[in-house]
Amino acid sequence: MTTSAKPGCICGQKSSHLPHQNRGDKINARPSGTAPFLLHPQNLNTPLDWRISELPLKGEWLNLAAGDGRYTQELLDKVDSLTAVDIDGVALKKLKAHVSGRDTVLKTQIADITKKLPFQDHSFDGVLCTGSLHLFSKSVLRKIFPEIHRVLKQSGKFVIDFAVDIKRQYQNPTAGAKKIKPNYTLRSAKALLETLLKDYNIQMYTSEFADDVSNIEEFGFITKGKFILVVGEKR
Numbered sequence: 001m002t003t004s005a006k007p008g009c010i011c012g013q014k015s016s017h018l019p020h021q022n023r024g025d026k027i028n029a030r031p032s033g034t035a036p037f038l039l040h041p042q043n044l045n046t047p048l049d050w051r052i053s054e055l056p057l058k059g060e061w062l063n064l065a066a067g068d069g070r071y072t073q074e075l076l077d078k079v080d081s082l083t084a085v086d087i088d089g090v091a092l093k094k095l096k097a098h099v100s101g102r103d104t105v106l107k108t109q110i111a112d113i114t115k116k117l118p119f120q121d122h123s124f125d126g127v128l129c130t131g132s133l134h135l136f137s138k139s140v141l142r143k144i145f146p147e148i149h150r151v152l153k154q155s156g157k158f159v160i161d162f163a164v165d166i167k168r169q170y171q172n173p174t175a176g177a178k179k180i181k182p183n184y185t186l187r188s189a190k191a192l193l194e195t196l197l198k199d200y201n202i203q204m205y206t207s208e209f210a211d212d213v214s215n216i217e218e219f220g221f222i223t224k225g226k227f228i229l230v231v232g233e234k235r
């Protein structure tokens with residue numbers, strides 16, 4: 001098991017600085033025989049930031065719903081330019097504070113990813129979106145994905161994750177368990193992603209995660225679940 005004390009988490013909170021764990025990845029769907037943009041099977045058990053280091057990322061990248069900066073440094077270390085977008089300007093300020101080194105290639109922009117993205121067609125070589133897509137309903141995702149498609153160049157790459165089967169264990173039994181909405185199952189999310197990504201060569205993996213915020217009074221729970229990681233290339 002690996003733990004990374006990175007900014008951000010997948011548990012459905014807004015941006016945070018909580019530890020994030022994942023483990024036990026395996027290939028489980030539609031590996032593409034043709035896409036060169038694939039992860040080496042030997043490295044499936046590594047956390048995503050290591051895999052980002054492995055992936056052949058270059059050119060101009062867009063980080064959608066970037067939050068306060070998880071994976072930003074790993075991306076910046078590889079790509080030529082990175083545009084980080086979020087609806088929350090405070091999170092973007094924190095993101096800027098978290099990175100070091102090549103910050104001249106980092107741009108931040110406040111934008112709502114459920115609306116038309118403020119970029120021209122075919123602007124980016126790649127799009128990363130982590131910890132966020134599972135927060136949106138199917139009908140909203142059907143607006144977000146075409147926008148990703150529009151701003152990606154031909155043969156553009158993407159790396160996304162999607163949390164599923166999320167459960168919260170409250171440490172204080174009297175705490176009112178809040179329903180997590182939407183909460184996709186692994187099966188429904190895979191089917192949805194397959195449909196939304198029909199114009200891409202994709203590779204999907206599943207992992208588990210656990211975010212322990214039980215010692216923080218305002219939260220007081222452990223969130224557990226699975227997530228799907230998808231890497232792909234626009235056909």
Ligand SMILES: C[S@@+](CC[C@H](N)C(=O)[O-])C[C@H]1O[C@@H](n2cnc3c(N)ncnc32)[C@H](O)[C@@H]1O
Nearest residue numbers: 008009065066067070086087088112113130131
């Ligand atoms: C759980 S955080 C994930 C942040 C980061 N990508 C990560 O992996 O840690 C979800 C992020 O989505 C952003 N967000 C939520 N709704 C959004 C929207 N409509 N447009 C842009 N960003 C949004 C939040 O502000 C928050 O930063």
